[in-house]
Amino acid sequence: MTVLRARGLGKKYRRRWALTGCDLDLPAGHVTGLVGPNGAGKSTLLGLAAGMVEPSSGTIEVCGDVPGSGPAQLAKVGFVAQHTPVYANLTVAEHLRLGAHLNPGWDDALARDRIARIGLDPALPAGKLSGGQRAQLALTLGIAKRPELLLLDEPVASLDPVARREFLRDLMESVAEHGLSVVMSSHLIGDLERVCDHLVVLVDARVRITGEVEHLLATHRRLTGPRRDVDTLPADQHVVSVSHTDRQTTVLVRTEAPVLDPSWDVGELDLEDLLLAYMSNPGTGRPPLEVVR
Numbered sequence: 294m295t296v297l298r299a300r301g302l303g304k305k306y307r308r309r310w311a312l313t314g315c316d317l318d319l320p321a322g323h324v325t326g327l328v329g330p331n332g333a334g335k336s337t338l339l340g341l342a343a344g345m346v347e348p349s350s351g352t353i354e355v356c357g358d359v360p361g362s363g364p365a366q367l368a369k370v371g372f373v374a375q376h377t378p379v380y381a382n383l384t385v386a387e388h389l390r391l392g393a394h395l396n397p398g399w400d401d402a403l404a405r406d407r408i409a410r411i412g413l414d415p416a417l418p419a420g421k422l423s424g425g426q427r428a429q430l431a432l433t434l435g436i437a438k439r440p441e442l443l444l445l446d447e448p449v450a451s452l453d454p455v456a457r458r459e460f461l462r463d464l465m466e467s468v469a470e471h472g473l474s475v476v477m478s479s480h481l482i483g484d485l486e487r488v489c490d491h492l493v494v495l496v497d498a499r500v501r502i503t504g505e506v507e508h509l510l511a512t513h514r515r516l517t518g519p520r521r522d523v524d525t526l527p528a529d530q531h532v533v534s535v536s537h538t539d540r541q542t543t544v545l546v547r548t549e550a551p552v553l554d555p556s557w558d559v560g561e562l563d564l565e566d567l568l569l570a571y572m573s574n575p576g577t578g579r580p581p582l583e584v585v586r
C-alpha cells in the first residue's frame with residue numbers, strides 16, 4: 294500500500310523551483326528517510342505532504358486523499374515542522390489537553406507516559422522549555438496523535454544523544470505495533486541507518502534516487518581499476534560519480550547485473566558512501582538516473 298503518491302509534483306517560489314518533477318510512491322508501514330543538501334527541497338516536500346504548502350504543479354495524495362482536504366484527512370497525518378512549533382504560553386499539560394481535544398485517535402496514556410519519562414514538568418509553560426525539551430513536546434504530540442503517517446522535519450536535531458536514541462526507539466515501536474508510516478528528513482546518517490528502510494534523496498529540487506535501502510545498497514558498486522574513460526562502461530552500469538588519479542579510476546555505478554570485467558576491483562558501499570555520492574554529484578547536464586522502485 295502506498296501512503297504518499299506524487300506525480301509531477303512541484304513548488305515554485307517566485308521564479309525558483311523549490312521542488313520540481315517529483316514522482317514518488319512511498320510504502321505504508323515503513324520509515325522513509327528524506328535526505329539532501331541544504332535547500333534541496335526536503336521541507337517543501339514535507340509541507341506539501343502536510344497540506345501546509347500548495348503545489349504549483351502536479352499532484353500529491355497522502356493516505357489516499359489530497360493533503361489538508363478535510364478533517365478526516367488531517368486526522369490521518371501528523372506533522373512536526375523543523376522548528377518544533379509549540380504555544381509558548383500554554384503549559385505542557387495544556388498542550389496534551391489540546392492534543393486530546395483536536396485529535397480523534399489521541400493516545401493519552403502514551404502522551405503522559407512520554408512526558409513523565411522525559412521528565413517534563415506538566416505545569417511549565419512551553420516558552421520556558423529548552424529547545425530540546427520543546428522538540429520532545431512537539432514529537433510527543435505527533436506520536437500521541439496516532440496518525441497513519443507522521444511527517445518529521447529534522448526531528449532530532451536538537452535532542453541530546455540519549456534522548457535521540459529513545460525517541461527513535463519510540464518511533465520504531467509505533468511503526469511495529471501500530472503500523473505507523475514515517476517520512477523524516479535528517480542529516481544524521483547514523484540515525485537514518487538505524488531506522489529507515491526506504492530513502493528519498495533530493496538534490497537541487499529533484500528526486501535523485503528513491504527506493505528500499507537494502508535494494509539500493511545491493512545495486513550500487515564501487516569499481517576501482519586502471520585509469521580509463523567511463524564512457525566505455527556497459528550501458529547497464531549507470532555512473533553516479535567518477536574520480537581519476539594519474540593511473541587509477543574509481544567509479545561508483547548503479548547496476549542490477551554483476552560486474553564481469555575482471556580489471557575492476559569491485560567493492561560494496563555503505564549508506565554514507567551512497568548518500569554522499571548522490572548528494573555531491575547532482576548529475577546536471579544529463580537526464581536523471583532512472584528511479585529505483
Ligand SMILES: Nc1ncnc2c1ncn2[C@@H]1O[C@H](COP(=O)(O)OP(=O)(O)OP(=O)(O)O)[C@@H](O)[C@H]1O
Pocket residue numbers: 306310311329330331332333334335336337338
Ligand atoms: N516560503 C518560501 N519562500 C521563498 N523561498 C522558499 C520558501 N521556502 C523555501 N524556499 C526556498 O526553496 C528551496 C528549498 O527549501 P527547503 O526549505 O525545502 O530546503 P531543505 O532541503 O529543507 O533545506 P534544509 O536542509 O536547509 O532544511 C530553498 O532555495 C529555499 O530558499
